[in-house]
Amino acid sequence: MSEIEPPFRRIAAAIAARITAGELGPGDRVPSTRAVMRAWGVALATAAKALDLLRQQGLVETHPGAGTVVRAPAGAPRRSSAAAPSLTRARITTAAIRLADAEGLDAVSMRRLATELGTGPMSLYRHLAGKDELVYLMMRRVFAGRPLPVPPPPGWRARLTVVSRTQWALYRAHPWLAELVSITRPRLVPEAMAHTEWTLAALAGLKLSLTERLREAITLPAYVRGVALAHSAELAATKDTGLTSSEWWGEREQEVMAHLNSGRYPHLSTMDAAVVEDLDGLFEHGLARHLDGLAARLRLGA
Structure with a gap:
């Protein structure tokens, strides 16, 4: 395919390939416009054009209340509901x-x-x-689905790094999860409680008071969740506006530059948008600095 082929055609071709390979059969739902938008990082209009192209090609059809599904070839028998799992x-x-x-x-x-x-x-x-x-x-x-390792790695810092990165990976894979986690009214989910137990076990024996250990077991996952909420908020904004972060900023470029060129924000004007958009980098930076601070606290208490 040509490198300059429009994104909606590339997306339609990818879905068509799944249909041709039998991965998606007659009657199966194809990704919705919202799902296409998230999976390929495109605007809502681009996702809609991809599905419309598949309809024009006779590969899919839309049914009210059921969404867009793979179209059965003419004369082909419909799937029997008795065969459904x-x-x-x-x-x-x-x-x-x-x-x-x-x-x-x-x-x-x-x-x-x-x-x-x-x-x-x-x-x-x-x-x-x-x-x-x-x-x-x-x-x-x-x-x-993402258990903590057994046995745990040696050392408190390695253990806190593992549990924090595991939580970050969970939030990235399931953006809805962060809004369900609470530090004040937590749901009693055994597998989530195991993360707190792991954290407290990593802190056990350190020269910290009980209150400090408990606060650490709360503030560290709260930091991870906080960055994750920024990620889920960005996904929600993309869904609501149909614009990616880059597209949204692009529409406001003149307004942004007017402020930054005013001379009132000399330090803010050095901000690199790529740094802001790299949430994985921001997470790792904050985690390292947090653990550095805890290490310094332990040295002072030694």
Whole structure:
């Protein structure tokens, strides 16, 4: 393909390849415009053009309430609902996580999940009490999917680094997770509680008071979550505006430059947008400086 081919054509070609390979079969949902926007980092209009091209090519069709699905070839038998996998709590949870990852936690409703799973909303209530229980199961699943190493690495700093990076990886993979974690009213999720236990075990034996150890076990994950919330807020802004961060700043370039060239912000004018957008770099910088501070505190208390 030509390197100058429009992004929407490249996206349509990638989805078409999945259909041709049989990865997506007749009746299967294809990624929504929001999911395409997140996965390929494009504007909402570009994602919509990609799906529209697939419709023009006769590969997909849109059904009210069901979204865009792979179109069955003329004369081909429709998939039998009897062949669908049985409904279980695990299958519902998997579908909910996939939907939340693609479109955010607000998109997860019992009605929407029923549509995704090809069943009626009331069928879900035979397995779950409601969305609160579903969210609890989602949290357990994602935390369990990235366990902390056994045995832990030697040394308090290595252990705190591992648990912090594990949490960061979880938040990056599941942006909705950060908004569910609380330091004042935490959900009693065993797999998440294990992270606090790990942190306290790493601090045990250090020359810190009990209060200092408890505060450290709260403030360090709060820092990780804080940066993660910036990431989830950016995803939400992209979803709401249809503009990536670079596109949003590009639309405000003249206004930004007017302020920076005024001479009132000599230090702020040196800001590099690439540094701000590199959240992984910001996370690692803050983590290192936090642990440096703790090391200095331990040296002073020695």
